Amino acid sequence: MKVINKVILVMIFILLFIPIYFMLIGSFQDIHGIFIMPPNLFPKHIILDNYNILLKDNAFIWLKNTIIVTVVSVFLSIFLSTTSGYAFSVYNFKYKNLLWNILLIQMMIPRISLLIPWFVIMKDLKLSGTLTATTLPVVLSPMGMYLSRNYFESIPKSIIESARIDGANEWQILKMIIIPVSKPIISVLGLFAGVSVLQDYVWQMLVLSDVEKQTLIVGLIRQSMNRTGDIGLLVNPIGMSFAAGVILLFPLVVLFLIGNKYFIEGLQGAVKE
Amino acid sequence: MKYFLLMPTLIFFLLFTLWPIIKVIEMSFYQTNFIVTRFVGLQNYVDLFHNEAFIQSIKNSVLYLAIMPLLTVIVSVFVTFLISDLSKKWQDISRILVYIPVLGGGIILAQIWRWVFAINGLMNWVLSLFNIAPIYWFGDGYISITIICIIVVTTTFGGYVIILLASLTSIDKSIYEAARMDGASNFQIKMKIVLPLIKSTIALVYLLSMIASLQVFEYIYALVPQQYAATITYNIYVTGFKNSKWGLASAQAVILMIITFILSYLQRRISNESNK
Numbered sequence: 363m364k365v366i367n368k369v370i371l372v373m374i375f376i377l378l379f380i381p382i383y384f385m386l387i388g389s390f391q392d393i394h395g396i397f398i399m400p401p402n403l404f405p406k407h408i409i410l411d412n413y414n415i416l417l418k419d420n421a422f423i424w425l426k427n428t429i430i431v432t433v434v435s436v437f438l439s440i441f442l443s444t445t446s447g448y449a450f451s452v453y454n455f456k457y458k459n460l461l462w463n464i465l466l467i468q469m470m471i472p473r474i475s476l477l478i479p480w481f482v483i484m485k486d487l488k489l490s491g492t493l494t495a496t497t498l499p500v501v502l503s504p505m506g507m508y509l510s511r512n513y514f515e516s517i518p519k520s521i522i523e524s525a526r527i528d529g530a531n532e533w534q535i536l537k538m539i540i541i542p543v544s545k546p547i548i549s550v551l552g553l554f555a556g557v558s559v560l561q562d563y564v565w566q567m568l569v570l571s572d573v574e575k576q577t578l579i580v581g582l583i584r585q586s587m588n589r590t591g592d593i594g595l596l597v598n599p600i601g602m603s604f605a606a607g608v609i610l611l612f613p614l615v616v617l618f619l620i621g622n623k624y625f626i627e628g629l630q631g632a633v634k635e
Numbered sequence: 636m637k638y639f640l641l642m643p644t645l646i647f648f649l650l651f652t653l654w655p656i657i658k659v660i661e662m663s664f665y666q667t668n669f670i671v672t673r674f675v676g677l678q679n680y681v682d683l684f685h686n687e688a689f690i691q692s693i694k695n696s697v698l699y700l701a702i703m704p705l706l707t708v709i710v711s712v713f714v715t716f717l718i719s720d721l722s723k724k725w726q727d728i729s730r731i732l733v734y735i736p737v738l739g740g741g742i743i744l745a746q747i748w749r750w751v752f753a754i755n756g757l758m759n760w761v762l763s764l765f766n767i768a769p770i771y772w773f774g775d776g777y778i779s780i781t782i783i784c785i786i787v788v789t790t791t792f793g794g795y796v797i798i799l800l801a802s803l804t805s806i807d808k809s810i811y812e813a814a815r816m817d818g819a820s821n822f823q824i825k826m827k828i829v830l831p832l833i834k835s836t837i838a839l840v841y842l843l844s845m846i847a848s849l850q851v852f853e854y855i856y857a858l859v860p861q862q863y864a865a866t867i868t869y870n871i872y873v874t875g876f877k878n879s880k881w882g883l884a885s886a887q888a889v890i891l892m893i894i895t896f897i898l899s900y901l902q903r904r905i906s907n908e909s910n911k
Contacts, residue, residue, distance in 0.1 A: 364720065371717040371729070378736050378789060384757070385747040396750065399760040446644035453637035465644070468652050470899050472850055474868045475888040478875055479655035482662065485669070499651040502644065532636040563742040564852060568876060583742055587857075600753075603746035607739070614738040622731055629794060630801035 382611070389413070389604035396600055412598060412605040416585055420573055424581040431497050431566075431577055432559050438501040439555035440548055447510025447547075448540065452522065469504045473564070481568055495569050496577070500562060506551045509631050513547040514540070550628035553621045560614055582606035656892075662885035669881070679886035688862055689887060692870035695780060696849055699866055702784040703848035704841050710788055711795040711840060716825055718796065719803050730800065733793040740790040745857035748786050752858070776863035783854045783864065791847065795840045802836040803829070838906035845898055849891065867891050 388396045390408045450462060476499070484495040517540070525535050566580045573581065586603035618625060666675050683689045718729045736744070751757045752772040759769040773779045806829065814824045830837075848866075855861075855869045865873070867887060875884030 367717050367720055371714070371721075374714060374717075375729075375732050378733070381744060381747045381751065381789075382736065382739065384750070385744070388747070388750065397753075397755050399755070399757075399763075401757060401760075442644050442647060445640040449637045449640035453640075455637055465648060468648075470846070470895060471652075471656070472846070472868065472888075472891050472895050474850065474852070474871050475659055475892045476652070476655050478871070478881070478885055478888050479658035479662070480651065481876075482881070483655065483658060498647075499655075502647040502651060507644070557738065561738075561741050561743065579742070586746070600746070600750055603749070607743050607746050610743045611739045614743075615735060618734065618738055619731070622734075626730055626734070626797055629797045 385604045385607050385611075388601060389608045391601060393598045393601060396598075396604075412601040413609075415598075416582060416602050416605050416609075420576070420581055421578075423574060424576055424578045427493060427575065428560070428577040428579070431493055432556055434493075435497045435501050435559045436552050436555045438497070439503055439506060440551045442502055443506030443510045443551050444544065444548065446507050447512075448514050448536075450507075450511045451514035451517075452519075465507060466504045468502070477565060477568060480565070484569060491570060491572050491575055493575065496566055497559075500559065500565060501555070503551075503555065503558075506554060509550060509628055510547050512631060513544075517543065546624060546627070549621055549624040550631070553617065553625050554628060556617055557614060560610070560617075579610055582609060659885050659888050659892075662881060663889045664882070666880075666882040668879045675882065679882045680890075682883065683886055683890070686883070688865070688870055688873070689867075691862055692865045692867045695776065695863070695865055696867050698777070698780050699784060699848040699851060700845060702781060703787060703851075704844040706784060706788050707792055707795065707844040708837060708841050711792040711799060712830075712837065714792065715796050715799040715803065716829075718800060720821075726800070730797055733796050735793070736790050737793040742853045742857060744790060745786075745854055748782075748854070749858055752782060773859040773861070773864070776861075779859045779861070779864040783851060783858065784848075786854055787847070787851055791844070795843070798840065799833060799836055802833045806832050835906055838902065842899060842902045842906075845902065846895055849895060849898075867894075 384401065387403070387405055389412055390410070391405060392409055392411065395402065395405060395407065395409075446465070450458065480495075480499045481490070484490045484492075484499075487495075489495040521539060522535055525539060530538065560579065563579050563583060566577050567584070570576045570580050576584070583603075583606055586599060586606045663679055664674060664676055666673055666679070714733065718726055718733070721729060749756075753759075754769055754771055758772065762768075762770065770778075772782060810828060810832075811824060814828055819827070850868045851866045852868050852872065855864050855866065856872075860869075862870075868891065871884050871887045871891065874880050874887060
């Protein structure tokens with residue numbers, strides 16, 4: 363019985379990884395190699411054309427833009443979630459619960475309903491097509507606020523109280539007590555923000571039209587979907603799109619494997635009731 | 636101090652959540668292509684009633700809603716149970732393995748499925764082994780939607796498995812022992828004891844998947860950019876960003892917002908009732 367369960371689980375994992383594996387080997391094949399059936403699981407003949415064509419023009423700029431957008435949004439997202447989460451966990455003020463519920467309402471709003479006004483607002487502010495427009499709307503994370511409030515509430519209030527009695531002011535409390543124990547929550551928030559911005563194709567695709575301003579995910583996908591490009595007969599769109607997928611998935615997997623402990627803790631923390 | 640700490644979040648909330656919500660509601664009362672703008676009142680909403688693409692997208696969304704959340708719950712609960720029987724070490728490894736496809740969610744893994752379901756792709760080759768003629772997979776609404784639902788489930792259920800596994804750890808182990816003493820089989824324990832105990836987490840998974848199924852976008856965009864497979868979300872994109880009918884798109888966005896609110900509310904009511 364137990365053995366059957368394990369066999370089923372292993373088969374599920376194999377099924378899950380089949381597409382990823384085929385994407386990886388397909389990205390090193392020409393169009394004929396990709397469509398040979400039965401598929402060749404261990405191709406001997408490896409070509410790099412898909413990557414070369416995909417990366418030859420703007421890859422460096424896209425990489426630079428991606429790094430800027432990711433770093434800034436991770437930083438801002440951590441800043442917003444920790445400051446508000448801390449305020450809600452430590453202080454009391456009027457309409458605290460009401461305000462909290464209003465802030466979390468964003469979880470219930472479909473993304474597309476925000477994308478239209480974001481797009482229009484960015485146009486009105488003459489920010490359309492800029493990295494600023496890519497970054498600013500996506501950094502406020504209700505889930506991040508929720509996680510950080512939970513985290514700070516787990517710090518015993520008595521520690522903060524006794525520091526106050528000893529004459530520490532609010533800044534000192536923050537600096538001496540709170541920040542030193544906040545590394546786990548900061549890692550969680552940073553990982554979530556990083557992953558979500560690296561996966562965020564739709565908003566970035568809508569707001570970034572200029573090739574020079576695009577991020578990797580927009581540039582690579584657009585380049586690989588552009589089947590009538592100027593590259594002519596050499597184009598192997600499906601191979602290029604596999605290569606794009608591999609390039610985009612790689613940093614996400616690395617980020618996840620580095621921080622998987624924090625990441626999974628964060629996901630679990632999100633449902634604690 | 637507290638206002639100082641709250642200020643940045645409030646500013647971002649006002650600028651990028653509240654203002655946009657008001658803006659999209661306002662836009663839904665106008666007809667605009669950014670060159671000519673005129674106030675039309677409720678005309679956009681009235682027009683939607685005989686807008687073929689919108690009605691089709693509502694019908695499709697109902698189909699997505701019927702298939703995706705149920706499939707998600709079945710698959711994620713099943714895999715959660717399989718993983719929960721493993722030793723601690725293998726549970727940790729399984730958590731990582733099950734989550735990696737989620738990282739490729741959205742557009743990143745979409746491309747490979749174009750190959751799997753291409754006319755000369757993997758799926759048709761598998762069928763050819765059984766002497767079945769190749770199928771044009773994305774030529775029809777029902778098949779396309781079913782395939783997209785399955786694909787979306789493969790790239791989302793991993794996150795739900797992690798959430799469900801977390802809720803299992805809060806169950807008192809002595810319950811299992813007692814049941815086993817009474818001679819209950821592993822399967823009976825899971826169905827009769829564990830399942831009811833994690834009911835509220837399952838309800839949460841169902842809700843999250845429901846909201847997600849209304850927002851399927853990338854796979855339609857990459858695999859089947861056709862009206863017959865479009866969700867409301869995809870139709871909003873086509874109406875606004877492609878055809879520049881921003882008022883009409885905004886009206887749909889407002890309707891989608893209301894539908895999402897109602898669904899979340901109903902779902903929460905039902906799960907609260909059943910917990911009593």
